[in-house]
Amino acid sequence: MGLDSVRAMTILATEGLTKRFPRVTALDRLTVTAGQGVTGLVGANGAGKSTLIKLLLGLLEPTEGTATVLGLSPATQAMDIRRAVGYMPEHDCLPPDVSATEFTVHMAQMSGLPRTAARERAADTLRHVGLYEERYRPIGGYSTGMRQRVKLAQALVHDPSLVFLDEPTNGLDPQGRDDMLALIRRIGTEFGISVVVTSHLLGELERVCDHVIVIDGGRLLRSSSIGEFTQATQSVTVEVEEGQEPLAERLRAAGRQVAVHGRLLTVDVGSPETYDAVRDAVVDLNLCLVRLEQGRHRIEDVFREEVSSV
Amino acid sequence: MSDPTVQQPGPGALREAGGLAAPTGVIHDIGYRHYDGQRLGRGHALSALTLNSLRGVFGLGRTARAKIMPFLLAGVMMLPAVVSIAVMAMIGQRAVPYGAYAVTMQAVLAVFLAAQSPYLVAPDLRFRVLPLYLSRPVTSVDYVIAKLSSMAMALFLLIAVPLTVLYVGELLVDLPGPPMTAEYLAAMATAVIYAVLLASVGVALASFTPRRGLGVASVIAFYLLTSAVSAVLVGVLLSSSRDGAAAWAWLLSPFFLVDSLQVWLFGTSPNNEGGYPPDLGGPVSAVIVLAIIGVCVTALVLRYRKAASS
Numbered sequence: 214m215g216l217d218s219v220r221a222m223t224i225l226a227t228e229g230l231t232k233r234f235p236r237v238t239a240l241d242r243l244t245v246t247a248g249q250g251v252t253g254l255v256g257a258n259g260a261g262k263s264t265l266i267k268l269l270l271g272l273l274e275p276t277e278g279t280a281t282v283l284g285l286s287p288a289t290q291a292m293d294i295r296r297a298v299g300y301m302p303e304h305d306c307l308p309p310d311v312s313a314t315e316f317t318v319h320m321a322q323m324s325g326l327p328r329t330a331a332r333e334r335a336a337d338t339l340r341h342v343g344l345y346e347e348r349y350r351p352i353g354g355y356s357t358g359m360r361q362r363v364k365l366a367q368a369l370v371h372d373p374s375l376v377f378l379d380e381p382t383n384g385l386d387p388q389g390r391d392d393m394l395a396l397i398r399r400i401g402t403e404f405g406i407s408v409v410v411t412s413h414l415l416g417e418l419e420r421v422c423d424h425v426i427v428i429d430g431g432r433l434l435r436s437s438s439i440g441e442f443t444q445a446t447q448s449v450t451v452e453v454e455e456g457q458e459p460l461a462e463r464l465r466a467a468g469r470q471v472a473v474h475g476r477l478l479t480v481d482v483g484s485p486e487t488y489d490a491v492r493d494a495v496v497d498l499n500l501c502l503v504r505l506e507q508g509r510h511r512i513e514d515v516f517r518e519e520v521s522s523v
Numbered sequence: 524m525s526d527p528t529v530q531q532p533g534p535g536a537l538r539e540a541g542g543l544a545a546p547t548g549v550i551h552d553i554g555y556r557h558y559d560g561q562r563l564g565r566g567h568a569l570s571a572l573t574l575n576s577l578r579g580v581f582g583l584g585r586t587a588r589a590k591i592m593p594f595l596l597a598g599v600m601m602l603p604a605v606v607s608i609a610v611m612a613m614i615g616q617r618a619v620p621y622g623a624y625a626v627t628m629q630a631v632l633a634v635f636l637a638a639q640s641p642y643l644v645a646p647d648l649r650f651r652v653l654p655l656y657l658s659r660p661v662t663s664v665d666y667v668i669a670k671l672s673s674m675a676m677a678l679f680l681l682i683a684v685p686l687t688v689l690y691v692g693e694l695l696v697d698l699p700g701p702p703m704t705a706e707y708l709a710a711m712a713t714a715v716i717y718a719v720l721l722a723s724v725g726v727a728l729a730s731f732t733p734r735r736g737l738g739v740a741s742v743i744a745f746y747l748l749t750s751a752v753s754a755v756l757v758g759v760l761l762s763s764s765r766d767g768a769a770a771w772a773w774l775l776s777p778f779f780l781v782d783s784l785q786v787w788l789f790g791t792s793p794n795n796e797g798g799y800p801p802d803l804g805g806p807v808s809a810v811i812v813l814a815i816i817g818v819c820v821t822a823l824v825l826r827y828r829k830a831a832s833s
Contacts, residue, residue, distance in 0.1 A: 270658050272654075272657060272658065272831055272832060273832055274832075292565070292660045293660075295658055295659055295660045296562060296659075296660045298658075300654075300655070300658035302651070302654050302655070302658075304651055304654075305650065305651060306650065306651045306652055306654060306655050307650060307652070308646050308647075308650050308652055309650065310585055310586060310589070310646075311584065311585070315584060319571070319575055320655060320659070322567070322568065322571035322575075323568045323571060323572060323655075323656060323659045323661060324562075324568070324659050324660065325562040325563045325564065325567055325568060325660060326558070326560070326561075326562065326563070327560070327561055327563060327567070328571075330558065330560050330561065334558055337556065341555060351586075367655060371558065371562075372557050372558035399555075403554065403555055404555040405555075405557070
């Protein structure tokens with residue numbers, strides 16, 4: 214993929230980062246690094262994702278440990294970090310009585326852009342996130358999808374080197390989710406802005422991330438490239454109307470690894486010939502093939518295994 | 524997924540092509556452009572926020588409804604100046620002394636403060652815009668400074684514009700005797716004190732609730748309470764002929780407090796019944812004014828420091 218060389222540059226790193234609140238430990242000796250590209254930060258609600266972002270922005274002080282963002286320390290260089298970083302919070306953060314344009318221009322100025330540059334950048338950025346004529350109307354009348362786009366625009370308007378997107382797909386319908394994920398992918402590739410995106414849905418991040426960091430209860434579960442996540446579990450899911458057992462037996466006889474999950478067969482893909490073998494077996498047994506697809510929820514399986522083993 | 528580095532003309536490009544490049548029939552997607560222009564420092568962000576807030580206080584850049592109250596009150600503030608000029612022109616006498624302008628119009632100033640200070644701080648808390656500011660190169664102290672100075676500027680304008688109109692009117696009417704330049708300048712200096720004191724109290728009280736209505740109520744309650752207590756005490760003390768104590772009781776009202784300071788600083792005549800405490804009255808007023816400003820600013824700084832880390 215050629216990504217290894219690109220990822221060689223570290224955009225953020227933490228070393229034993231710990232944050233204890235009076236009643237809860239939000240982060241527990243977290244040591245991770247992330248390179249350029251799109252990094253997914255996965256964890257259940259309350260796993261410590263938002264706390265990590267706030268620590269990296271210098272909005273919270275760590276109890277222990279250190280961190281660097283773009284080679285800068287949040288403890289002493291928070292201002293420089295915030296100049297170079299964009300942040301899209303998880304929660305609503307838009308005033309209802311101003312238009313998206315006015316709001317984005319204002320936020321660009323707050324990031325240090327002169328007024329005219331702020332106007333140009335706001336118009337460009339709103340177009341890139343997919344807001345057109347409606348950007349002149351007050352935000353109060355926007356749909357959730359449009360609000361998420363404005364939130365994203367304000368994080369990108371000052372052309373940061375890195376953006377933190379906290380649950381950007383929250384509250385979106387399936388179409389909106391797909392659009393947002395495609396946009397995130399574009400930000401990471403075409404725009405050349407590194408992205409740290411959090412989600413509690415692993416399946417989503419599979420589609421856009423180069424690297425995934427899984428945290429749970431403030432601790433690191435796993436940090437690896439998306440390739441490693443899926444490589445170990447290359448498989449194909451086969452759904453037939455009936456006759457799963459004969460099909461499984463036939464494939465096993467042909468030397469394939471097969472697992473039966475109810476109506477579904479999961480076949481490990483050793484080589485491209487596996488697909489041919491499945492097709493031939495289905496034809497020979499005269500079965501009704503409903504679905505043949507690459508294993509999609511594999512990251513979740515990995516996550517589940519690791520959680521249960523912790 | 525298709526290779527996202529290939530630039531595909533998005534809907535934005537099509538729209539643009541429809542408007543601009545339609546005659547040639549060529550669709551241009553200039554793609555994402557990085558910003559390599561100027562990035563200004565904290566001072567720029569601070570002044571941008573101050574200016575934006577100041578505009579907002581007068582309803583500029585907001586809905587038509589938001590403009591009614593501030594402009595109505597600003598209009599009412601102008602009335603005595605206009606009437607006074609008319610009186611000067613017709614019967615050649617001064618109607619409203621410069622030093623009495625703010626105290627006379629105290630109810631209008633109080634209503635303006637109560638109506639507009641919550642606008643400055645409450646929406647940012649209620650709609651959670653604050654995290655967007657604090658994730659930019661601005662500190663919570665910068666935020667407090669910007670909000671306080673915009674309110675102080677608004678109040679100063681509210682007092683200073685009528686005073687200046689009055690002064691210009693006096694010069695144009697050309698009354699017998701020298702113009703009252705010293706009185707005008709003293710009143711302008713006192714306007715600064717009024718502005719800073721009232722802004723500190725108003726913004727500090729309003730910042731403790733994200734609800735605008737509650738903010739309005741708390742500021743107006745502060746004004747009514749201090750004025751009422753002061754008036755009742757003065758009345759009771761005067762009726763029991765303890766004039767000395769009554770003179771001190773005036774200082775409980777923020778407007779008469781500043782008036783007492785004005786008397787001490789610029790030797791103007793007192794605008795209450797019976798005057799202020801001699802000797803110690805002036806310095807004590809100064810200390811009280813500074814103490815109130817100090818307490819309010821400290822409360823604001825602490826309040827926003829807490830908000831920044833939550």
